[in-house]
Amino acid sequence: MDTLKFKILILFIGLGFFTQCEKDDICISSVEGTPDLIVLMLENKNNTQKTPSGFTIRPLGTENILAVSSGDSLALPLQITEAVTQFEFILNQGSQDENIDTLQINYQRVDQFINRACGYRANFILDQSPILILNSGNNWIKGAVILKDTISDETAAHLGILF
Amino acid sequence: MKLLRTWVFCSSLLLGVLLVNGQETETLGTDLEVADSLEVKEKIPLSLRFGADLYRLIRSQSSDDFQGFEAVADLRIKKDLFIAAEVGSVEITEQSEQINLTTKGTYYKIGFDYNMFDNWEGMDNHVVLGLRLASSSHSQFVNAYTLLDRTPFWQDPETKISSGYATGERPNLNAFWLEFVAGFKVQVINNIYLGLSLRLNRLLSDTVPENFDNIYIPGFNKKTEDNKFGASFNYTLTYRIPFRFKK
Numbered sequence: 001m002d003t004l005k006f007k008i009l010i011l012f013i014g015l016g017f018f019t020q021c022e023k024d025d026i027c028i029s030s031v032e033g034t035p036d037l038i039v040l041m042l043e044n045k046n047n048t049q050k051t052p053s054g055f056t057i058r059p060l061g062t063e064n065i066l067a068v069s070s071g072d073s074l075a076l077p078l079q080i081t082e083a084v085t086q087f088e089f090i091l092n093q094g095s096q097d098e099n100i101d102t103l104q105i106n107y108q109r110v111d112q113f114i115n116r117a118c119g120y121r122a123n124f125i126l127d128q129s130p131i132l133i134l135n136s137g138n139n140w141i142k143g144a145v146i147l148k149d150t151i152s153d154e155t156a157a158h159l160g161i162l163f
Numbered sequence: 164m165k166l167l168r169t170w171v172f173c174s175s176l177l178l179g180v181l182l183v184n185g186q187e188t189e190t191l192g193t194d195l196e197v198a199d200s201l202e203v204k205e206k207i208p209l210s211l212r213f214g215a216d217l218y219r220l221i222r223s224q225s226s227d228d229f230q231g232f233e234a235v236a237d238l239r240i241k242k243d244l245f246i247a248a249e250v251g252s253v254e255i256t257e258q259s260e261q262i263n264l265t266t267k268g269t270y271y272k273i274g275f276d277y278n279m280f281d282n283w284e285g286m287d288n289h290v291v292l293g294l295r296l297a298s299s300s301h302s303q304f305v306n307a308y309t310l311l312d313r314t315p316f317w318q319d320p321e322t323k324i325s326s327g328y329a330t331g332e333r334p335n336l337n338a339f340w341l342e343f344v345a346g347f348k349v350q351v352i353n354n355i356y357l358g359l360s361l362r363l364n365r366l367l368s369d370t371v372p373e374n375f376d377n378i379y380i381p382g383f384n385k386k387t388e389d390n391k392f393g394a395s396f397n398y399t400l401t402y403r404i405p406f407r408f409k410k
Contacts, residue, residue: 006280006288006290025259025260025388027260027311031311032313033310033311033312033313033314034310034311034312034313036314059316059317064316077314077316077317078317079317079318080310080312080317080318080322080324081317081318081322085317109328110328111308111310111324111328111329111374112329112374113329113374113375113376114311115376115388116259116260116262116376116378116387116388117260117388118260118261118311119260119261119262119308119309119310119311120261120262120308120309120310120311120324120329121310121311121312122310122312
């Protein structure tokens with residue numbers, strides 16, 4: 001009788017192996033990844049948000065044009081392998097008085113642990129002087145103001161570009 | 164999966180041993196039953212048993228990413244009660260989702276085992292339930308990782324970051340947990356035992372590394388999210404010192 005009990009018990013212990021499930025590590029889609037830089041175009045005179053006419057942005061080194069919808073904030077992707085990312089801010093694109101200003105965004109990257117499944121996301125901290133205008137003369141961009149120097153999410157604007 | 168297969172293999176080996184043992188004693192049992200009523204109850208002496216975990220030894224040999232050792236010992240203090248302890252060290256490198264990490268550390272576990280198995284005369288097998296208090300001191304080293312980027316633009320999201328930033332060592336970590344043990348031990352030849360135990364671990368506390376988590380805790384194994392439980396096992400070969408302390 002006892003050996004039978006013994007065998008049954010062993011069977012249960014053996015079953016333990018097969019039922020020993022492990023939760024899958026899935027990074028759920030609601031977890032935010034590496035954020036983009038959120039930029040507002042501000043009119044220099046009264047600091048009101050406005051989209052200039054014929055305005056587009058081209059990340060330097062690409063042919064891509066970032067979609068700019070009027071009156072909205074802009075999401076600029078930052079490079080993680082560099083401490084700077086350059087963009088061409090184009091005014092009156094395609095017309096006679098087209099004006100291209102090349103802006104360099106300066107920042108530092110800090111990687112933040114999310115959890116086991118998602119790993120790390122990059123956060124950025126804007127430098128004291130967040131932008132550098134690379135072309136000289138006839139700049140239509142006047143400067144920039146830091147609205148929030150730590151870029152850890154996309155819920156609020158980080159940088160205001162004055163024109 | 165690899166782990167599971169190894170264990171099905173090992174436990175089937177052990178199961179075979181058990182069945183053979185059971186048969187032997189069954190035939191013996193009929194002879195001994197007559198003598199049973201005349202038998203004088205023998206005093207159970209203290210006896211010390213020690214050994215090592217075979218699984219970790221084999222895994223250390225077969226895998227480049229694992230170096231581990233676990234020594235086990237128990238001391239019989241009553242007929243069915245043992246003081247039991249395990250001491251081990253681990254160095255393991257693993258890819259956990261986006262992160263490649265190396266965990267290095269030592270652990271010890273101390274507690275008791277209770278034998279629920281009624282042995283036939285001359286047998287010394289155990290079906291054991293037990294409890295351990297366990298503690299580890301370890302360090303974690305983030306070797307490389309990829310960044311979560313939902314809208315990759317500039318770089319391939321598989322770009323590995325293998326230096327600077329969040330990589331590097333998180334030293335001086337500790338964890339403290341409770342372990343529920345279920346297992347068995349079989350005396351295969353005189354004084355030599357094979358044992359298998361399953362452990363359900365309940366994490367009590369751990370020092371969370373800076374900008375990281377205890378993804379692996381030596382002795383506890385994988386720490387899961389939103390869940391304080393873990394699991395581990397060992398497969399031991401132990402030797403009982405023939406010398407017995409008289410009580």
